[in-house]
Structure formats: C-alpha cells, structure tokens
Amino acid sequence: MQNKSLRSRLAMLTLLAAMLLAFAATAMASEPASFKEALTLAKAENKMLVIDFYTDW
Amino acid sequence: MFARAVDNSQIIKDSLKDVVFWNNNCEVGEGIEVAKKYNVRGYPTFIMVNGDGKVSSSWIGYPGPTKWASFVKAGNQDRRTLAQKKVAFEEKATKELACSLANAASVEYNFAEAVKYFRSARQLNPDGAREYTSEILTNMYYGSRGGAFTLDQVKEEADYVMNSKQATAEDKVEVALMLRGMAAQMGDLEAAIPYISEALKASEGQDELADSRIDLEIDYALLVDKDTKKALKLKRKSMDEGWQDDPGALNNFAWWCFENKINLEEAKTLALRGVELAPDVAQKANILDTAAEICNAMDNCQEAVELMRQAVDYSPDRKYFQTQLAKFEDILKERNDG
Numbered sequence: 206m207q208n209k210s211l212r213s214r215l216a217m218l219t220l221l222a223a224m225l226l227a228f229a230a231t232a233m234a235s236e237p238a239s240f241k242e243a244l245t246l247a248k249a250e251n252k253m254l255v256i257d258f259y260t261d262w
Numbered sequence: 263m264f265a266r267a268v269d270n271s272q273i274i275k276d277s278l279k280d281v282v283f284w285n286n287n288c289e290v291g292e293g294i295e296v297a298k299k300y301n302v303r304g305y306p307t308f309i310m311v312n313g314d315g316k317v318s319s320s321w322i323g324y325p326g327p328t329k330w331a332s333f334v335k336a337g338n339q340d341r342r343t344l345a346q347k348k349v350a351f352e353e354k355a356t357k358e359l360a361c362s363l364a365n366a367a368s369v370e371y372n373f374a375e376a377v378k379y380f381r382s383a384r385q386l387n388p389d390g391a392r393e394y395t396s397e398i399l400t401n402m403y404y405g406s407r408g409g410a411f412t413l414d415q416v417k418e419e420a421d422y423v424m425n426s427k428q429a430t431a432e433d434k435v436e437v438a439l440m441l442r443g444m445a446a447q448m449g450d451l452e453a454a455i456p457y458i459s460e461a462l463k464a465s466e467g468q469d470e471l472a473d474s475r476i477d478l479e480i481d482y483a484l485l486v487d488k489d490t491k492k493a494l495k496l497k498r499k500s501m502d503e504g505w506q507d508d509p510g511a512l513n514n515f516a517w518w519c520f521e522n523k524i525n526l527e528e529a530k531t532l533a534l535r536g537v538e539l540a541p542d543v544a545q546k547a548n549i550l551d552t553a554a555e556i557c558n559a560m561d562n563c564q565e566a567v568e569l570m571r572q573a574v575d576y577s578p579d580r581k582y583f584q585t586q587l588a589k590f591e592d593i594l595k596e597r598n599d600g
Contacts, residue, residue, distance in 0.1 A: 240296050243284035248313025253337055254282045257264060258297055258307040260289050 264306055264324045277331035280338055281310070303371050310337040317344050321365040336362065357387040364397065373405025392428055395419070399440055406444045413448050416441060424460055431465040435474045438462075442481060455485050476500040490524045512536030513549045520556050530556045547577035551586055563594040 237243035240256075247254035265285075267274050288297035288305065300309055300317065308330075309320040319337040324330060336358060342350065344366050351359040364379030377398050384394040402416050423429050423437045438454070438461035445454040458478045465471045476496060483493035497518060505511035513536045519529035533553035540546040550573035558566040570587040577583055 237282065237284060240284055240286065240292055243282055244311075244313060244315055247282040247311075250282065251313070252280065252282050253310045253312060253318065253341060254284060255278075255334060255337075256284045256286050256296070256300070256309045256311065258286050258288050258300070258302045258305060258309065259264065260287065260305050 264330075267324065267327055267330070271327040273327040273331045277334045281334060301370065303369070307369055308333070309369070310334070312341060312343070317366070318342060318347075319344070319362050319366060320369040322369045333365075355382055355386060357383045357390070360386060364401075368401055371404075371408075373401045373408075374410045376401040377405070377411075391426070392433070395423055395426075396433075396436075399423070399437060403440050403444060406447065413445060413450060413453055416444055417453065420457055424457065431461075431468055432471060432474075434461040434464045435471055435478065438478055439474060442478070451481075451485065454481070458482055459486070484522060490522070493522070494519075494525055506532070506535070507539065509536040509540040509545060509549060512539070513545075513552050516549075516556060517552050520552065520559060523559060526556050526560050530560070543576040547573040547580065547583060550576070551583060554586065554590060558590055558593065563590060563597055566590040567594050 237246055243254055243256075246252075268278070286296050287293040288302060302309075304322050306324055307320065307322050310318050312318055318341050319333070321333050325333075340347070340358065340362065344363070347359055347362055351363060360379045360383035364376045364383065367373070367375035367379060380394045380398045380401065384391050384398075387394075398419055399416075402411050402419060405411050406413075406416060420437050420441045423433055429437075434457075438457040441457045442451070442454040445451050458481050462475065462478055462482060465475055468475075476499065480493050480496045480500065483489050483496055497515065501511060501515060502508075505515065512532045516529040516533035516536065519525045530553055533549055533556060536549040537546050537553065540549055550569050554566040554569040554573065557563070557569060567587070567590045570583065570590050573583045574580075574587050
C-alpha cells in the first residue's frame with residue numbers, strides 16, 4: 206500500500222516535472238527573458254532571430 | 263503600431279512561428295546596449311540575425327502585415343550574412359539580393375547605397391518598377407537632408423515617374439509632394455513647379471486625392487499665380503475641423519503664415535492662442551518661438567525678445583531657444599543703436 210502510494214507519488218512528481226519543463230520550454234519559445242536567451246534559443250532551434258527595436262515614444 | 267499588429271494580425275502570428283522573436287526596448291536596460299551593438303538609428307527597426315548574432319537582413323519602419331511577413335519569409339529563405347550577400351551580389355546579382363541589401367543600407371542611413379541597390383532591383387525586375395521607384399524616392403527624400411543627393415539627381419528620378427506610362431495620378435501627386443518637400447529644404451522651391459503643375463493636371467477632378475492635392479494647390483497659388491489671398495484661403499480650407507482649438511494646428515498655421523510672410527497679424531493672435539492652449543511647457547515654448555518670429559517679421563523686435571524670454575523660461579535646457587533669444591536681442595540692439 207505504502208509502496209504503491211510512493212510509486213504513484215513518484216509518477217506524479219515525474220509528470221509534474223515534465224509539465225513544468227514543457228511549460229518552461231513553451232514560455233521560452235514565445236517570450237525569451239533576455240536577448241542572450243533569445244539568441245541561445247534561435248541557435249538551439251536553428252531559427253533566425255527577429256529583433257524589434259522600438260521605443261515607447 | 264507593430265505591438266498592436268502582433269496581437270491582432272494572423273499573418274504576423276503565422277510568420278512568427280518560423281522564427282524566434284525578441285522585443286527590444288531601446289531605452290531600457292539591456293535594450294540600450296543591444297541597440298548600440300546593432301547601430302540602430304531609427305524606430306521601429308527590424309533586424310534578423312542568426313544564432314551567432316550576425317545580421318542577415320534588416321528593414322526600417324513597419325510596412326503593414328503582408329509586407330512585414332514577406333520580409334521575414336525572405337530572411338528565412340536566405341540566411342546568409344549581409345557580408346556574404348554582398349559578395350554573392352557581385353558574383354551574380356538577383357532582385358532578392360538587391361532588395362535585401364537596399365533595405366539593410368536604409369537601416370544604416372546609407373541612402374546612396376540603398377538607392378543604388380533599388381535601382382539594380384528595378385533593372386533586374388522591371389515588373390516591380392513602381393514599388394522600387396517609390397523606395398528610391400523615399401530614400402532620396404531622407405538622404406537629401408544629409409546632402410546625399412543633389413536636387414538634379416532627385417529630379418531625374420521624379421522625371422522617371424512623371425514620364426512613366428505606369429504611373430497613376432496618385433503616384434504623380436505623391437512624387438510632387440515629395441519633391442516639393444525636398445526642393446523647399448534645399449532652398450529652391452521654384453524647382454518643384456513643373457512637378458506640382460503636372461500632378462495637379464493628372465489628378466484633376468479626382469475627389470479621393472483632394473486631401474493630397476490641396477497642399478499642391480496652395481503651392482501653385484503661391485508660386486505660379488503669385489496670389490497670396492487665394493493661397494491663404496486654400497490653407498484655411500486644408501486645416502482639419504476644430505483646428506482653432508488645437509495648439510499643434512494653430513502653430514502649424516501660424517508658422518506657414520510666417521514662412522510665406524502672409525497674414526502676420528492674425529498669425530500672431532493664433533500663435534498666442536496656441537501658447538495658451540498648449541498642455542505642456544515644451545509645446546508652449548515651441549509656439550512662443552513661432553510667435554517671436556512673427557513679431558520679428560513685423561519689425562516688432564521688442565516683443566520678439568519678450569516672447570523668446572518666456573520660451574527660454576519654459577524650456578531652459580533647449581539650446582535652440584537661447585540662440586533664438588540672442589538673435590532677437592542682437593537685432594533689437596542694432597535697431598536701438600542705429
């Protein structure tokens with residue numbers, strides 16, 4: 206009983222970790238947190254990086 | 263405008279699926295350094311780089327979703343760096359390379375090079391002549407401010423449009439307005455007369471072009487008819503509804519009167535009304551400068567000095583206002599001494 210519970214807890218944790226990783230990857234894909242991260246992502250995914258240079262005025 | 267387009271345009275959303283996108287606020291945090299690194303000079307500028315940060319393509323301004331997406335698509339299709347593209351262009355020129363290099367030159371404010379590459383594109387792809395010619399004239403317009411082109415070079419390009427069978431009345435009006443702006447900047451407004459006349463003739467009776475035509479009609483009245491009353495009447499007609507309650511529009515009207523030495527009394531009254539209505543000190547100072555110039559043109563140097571002093575009080579950091587104040591004080595001193 207205990208073992209089964211531990212196994213299911215572990216499974217839950219693994220699932221949670223996978224979800225978190227997937228979420229992080231999605232968040233990174235849509236919105237990198239820094240320019241360096243954007244470059245790293247472009248390189249890793251073999252994509253071009255489009256930079257929008259703007260100001261608020 | 264682009265930020266809104268990213269949220270609203272499906273074309274842009276689709277095009278962003280193929281790239282990584284980075285919003286770089288050029289005035290905040292690391293954005294300042296990134297803008298410096300890529301030598302960004304105007305906004306918005308879009309630069310496509312590879313994973314090593316090397317520039318592959320770039321363009322200035324947001325041209326609407328379809329064209330923006332076409333730039334991204336072209337950038338994805340040819341990922342070579344700009345340096346590699348230049349070498350490739352020398353070996354075998356293509357319209358795609360010419361356009362990519364022309365747009366990148368525009369981003370660097372190298373307008374002469376942009377014109378050179380857009381002309382190559384026009385030669386390589388005569389079907390796109392209309393679009394390339396518009397790009398050439400736009401680059402000439404910005405380049406002429408820094409002296410990159412003579413008026414004769416600009417006129418040669420404008421003649422290309424005026425004599426082209428493809429050119430519509432709208433094209434001709436656009437070219438005439440652009441050439442008029444450049445000629446005024448170069449101190450030779452008369453050079454624009456043939457283009458203004460031709461554009462007015464081509465667009466006669468076309469109501470949809472009325473808003474653009476009126477600026478040319480004003481110039482025609484001033485330069486050809488030499489009829490200031492008619493020009494003033496047209497200028498009033500060209501102003502938007504409610505302009506007399508809008509400080510920016512009041513300043514625009516008053517400055518036009520000053521530039522053409524027309525209707526100065528009313529112009530002064532309207533400028534002072536603009537000063538009163540202006541919501542911030544920077545704008546108040548700007549309009550006071552207009553009012554001071556008008557007073558000076560009316561030989562009222564004493565009042566010009568007083569108004570300019572107020573402008574300096576409102577905007578003590580603007581060197582231009584101090585120079586203007588010194589100019590009017592000198593004139594006043596000369597008058598008093600003489």
